[in-house]
Amino acid sequence: xxxxxxxxxxxxxxxxxxxxxxxxxxxxxxxxxxxxxxxxxxxxxxxxxxxxxxxxxxxxxxxxxxxxxxxxxxxxxxxxxxxxxxxxxxxxxxxxxxxxxxxxxxxxxxxxxxxxxxxxxxxxxxxxxxxxxxxxxxxxxxxxxxxxxxxxxxxxxxxxxxxxxxxxxxxxxxxxxxxxxxxxxxxxxxxxxxxxxxxxxxxxxxxxxxxxxxxxxxxxxxxxxxxxxxxxxxxxxxxxxxxxxxxxxxxxxxxxxxxxxxxxxxxxxxxxx
Amino acid sequence: xxxxxxxxxxxxxxxxxxxxxxxxxxxxxxxxxxxxxxxxxxxxxxxxxxxxxxxxxxxxxxxxxxxxxxxxxxxxxxxxxxxxxxxxxxxxxxxxxxxxxxxxxxxxxxxxxxxxxxxxxxxxxxxxxxxxxxxxxxxxxxxxxxxxxxxxxxxxxxxxxxxxxxxxxxxxxxxxxxxxxxxxxxxxxxxxxxxxxxxxxxxxxxxxxxxxxxxxxxxxxxxxxxxxxxxxxxxxxxxxxxxxxxxxxxxxxxxxxxxxxxxxxxxxxxxxxxxxxxxxxxxxxxxxxxxxxxxxxxxxxx
Numbered sequence: 001x002x003x004x005x006x007x008x009x010x011x012x013x014x015x016x017x018x019x020x021x022x023x024x025x026x027x028x029x030x031x032x033x034x035x036x037x038x039x040x041x042x043x044x045x046x047x048x049x050x051x052x053x054x055x056x057x058x059x060x061x062x063x064x065x066x067x068x069x070x071x072x073x074x075x076x077x078x079x080x081x082x083x084x085x086x087x088x089x090x091x092x093x094x095x096x097x098x099x100x101x102x103x104x105x106x107x108x109x110x111x112x113x114x115x116x117x118x119x120x121x122x123x124x125x126x127x128x129x130x131x132x133x134x135x136x137x138x139x140x141x142x143x144x145x146x147x148x149x150x151x152x153x154x155x156x157x158x159x160x161x162x163x164x165x166x167x168x169x170x171x172x173x174x175x176x177x178x179x180x181x182x183x184x185x186x187x188x189x190x191x192x193x194x195x196x197x198x199x200x201x202x203x204x205x206x207x208x209x210x211x212x213x214x215x216x217x218x219x220x221x222x223x224x225x226x227x228x229x230x231x232x233x234x235x236x237x238x239x240x241x242x243x244x245x246x247x248x249x250x251x252x253x254x255x256x257x258x259x260x261x262x263x264x265x266x267x268x269x270x271x272x273x
Numbered sequence: 274x275x276x277x278x279x280x281x282x283x284x285x286x287x288x289x290x291x292x293x294x295x296x297x298x299x300x301x302x303x304x305x306x307x308x309x310x311x312x313x314x315x316x317x318x319x320x321x322x323x324x325x326x327x328x329x330x331x332x333x334x335x336x337x338x339x340x341x342x343x344x345x346x347x348x349x350x351x352x353x354x355x356x357x358x359x360x361x362x363x364x365x366x367x368x369x370x371x372x373x374x375x376x377x378x379x380x381x382x383x384x385x386x387x388x389x390x391x392x393x394x395x396x397x398x399x400x401x402x403x404x405x406x407x408x409x410x411x412x413x414x415x416x417x418x419x420x421x422x423x424x425x426x427x428x429x430x431x432x433x434x435x436x437x438x439x440x441x442x443x444x445x446x447x448x449x450x451x452x453x454x455x456x457x458x459x460x461x462x463x464x465x466x467x468x469x470x471x472x473x474x475x476x477x478x479x480x481x482x483x484x485x486x487x488x489x490x491x492x493x494x495x496x497x498x499x500x501x502x503x504x505x506x507x508x509x510x511x512x513x514x515x516x517x518x519x520x521x522x523x524x525x526x527x528x529x530x531x532x533x534x535x536x537x538x539x540x541x542x543x544x545x546x547x548x549x550x551x552x553x554x555x556x557x558x559x560x561x562x563x564x565x566x567x568x569x570x571x572x573x574x575x
Contacts, residue, residue, distance in 0.1 A: 034482050034483075158424075158444055158483075159444075159446050159464040160444055160462035160464055160483040160484060160485065161483070163464070163483075163484045163485075163486055163559075163561075164483065164484055167484060167559065192446065192448075192464060192466070193448070193466040193488055194464045194465070194466055194486035194487070194488050194561070194563075195464075195486075197486070197488055197561075197563055198486065198561065201548065225466070225468070226468060226490050226565070227466075227468075227488055227489075227490050227563060227565060230490075230511065230565055231509075231563075234511075258490075260490075260491075260565065260566075
């Protein structure tokens, strides 16, 4: 799919009407194309604002008046082919509605304004509560979209895109198991040190999830990069989990351990005791 | 006329240098490889254990690889292994010794041909050119010329000469253990890591969008950015110091998470990411800099 066809599908995507078959390709493209992603984020923000507005529905009278006018226009055309423009008819019609005397005109304007303000107030009172739930719902949808984008970015071949995936993950309010697992996978298996370092930082934000603590402690023995080990040790000391003590003790025993990491781990043990 | 003579002189000198090279038995390899789809930016992947990698962008479509093999310094293990082998040789029996002497007799008046270059392999698949050196072969200094838009993935372990890249606009991923990383006239994104070496990166321009990250354990990180760059820096260092001539507005880490309000008892907690954030010209491209002991220098290009 090209960017043009993807963008045509945005509205369907936001309303959840995109055919299931196109969904995977759609998400794949989003993951690989930052321009489309930005567009979609912008659009979903507008969507959020639109969702808050009360729905406007024309009154029945407007409908009948419009059709009446249209009939009159058609008749006029049919009879003598008198060339009267629609604009002229409209202005005539509006002119007839408008009172002749300025005093009445002002009065009418005031009445209309009061009616507008009053109905606006009423509507806002009624819609405030529904708007709130709608905004919450939309926020949830944005979160869900971020989750999808983050997970697919984390699987890209380019390390810079994977970094972007980590930073998208960090922006998610409720990460859920999928994101936590994807971040832990990145921490343990990503080929690039910088991406693993970023994963440590992102996971730190979610450490109140039980599987994150466990995953971080477990990961300590798997890291080959001294810098990542350092970063993990600082983090484990920070979250003060007793189980980290055991992992640190095991790490210190490792003969091949970088001496600086060893020193840091020993300091960490003192801090934890 | 004078210039022609001078040129001729230079050519003769070069030729003599070439002869001298041969005399010293410096072995070189030269290869030109094309991408299968030259219209699209390709990727160059180089992974060597011992040696150095120099990559330069040039106005061409092919990748030109020049390899210079050098005697490498043997590791301790290998020296012991060689010594053990030599000892064994002393214990060779009479028959074996006779055979060796006969072989030496046959080779009289001839010189040995080196077939060492079999250690270098170059492969191209789907616009990715891979250059590898077999382990256990000699160290190699690679000079590779690539089209400007090529993406690079370079890995160089156990050597003090490291990696140098000049004038490449593609994405650059570099990894060294001991050697320095020197990048000049690049635009990023750059993802670089060195355990013991320094990282120096001079950006001609910085492309907006993709994040960058540079990390070093012991070495310094020294980056030069254009004066008008829009960047959001995230800096983490345990024992190093940070220097800059940019007007950077430092903010405490703004990345925070608030505990889910639905939790029983309405628990509320805010956690902050442990890093220093700095915005240059209002913020933009994310650049993360991480060191343990090394200092961090953020320079404004002149």
